[in-house]
Amino acid sequence: MMTTKTIHSRAGAHRAIPWPVAEAKARLSELIERAVTDGPQIITRKGRPAVVVVSTEEWERKSKRRGTLAEFFAASPLRGADIQIERATDTPREIDL
Numbered sequence: 001m002m003t004t005k006t007i008h009s010r011a012g013a014h015r016a017i018p019w020p021v022a023e024a025k026a027r028l029s030e031l032i033e034r035a036v037t038d039g040p041q042i043i044t045r046k047g048r049p050a051v052v053v054v055s056t057e058e059w060e061r062k063s064k065r066r067g068t069l070a071e072f073f074a075a076s077p078l079r080g081a082d083i084q085i086e087r088a089t090d091t092p093r094e095i096d097l
Helices: 021-026 028-037 056-063 069-074
Strands: 006-008 014-016 041-045 048-053
Touching: 021 028, 021 041, 028 041, 028 048
Parallel strands: none
Antiparallel strands: 006 014, 041 048
């Protein structure tokens, strides 16, 4: 059975050792606790990363909407770049009803 632990880097960031699906199922409570205390936990399927378990707090922080669509476009680095876009001038096709 694979031992799961968190490695602390010098920068203070955490890197979780991946959890195989079977181990994640068997130790779900621990997996959840580590997601809350240590950060995102990766679950692998057939040795490949499949999903990430994150705390509700982390999810809300990452998925929170920041600003409006108009603000997004206004902040674009392409604003004022004078990009020329060619528009199609085709007319709708005729159909018999």
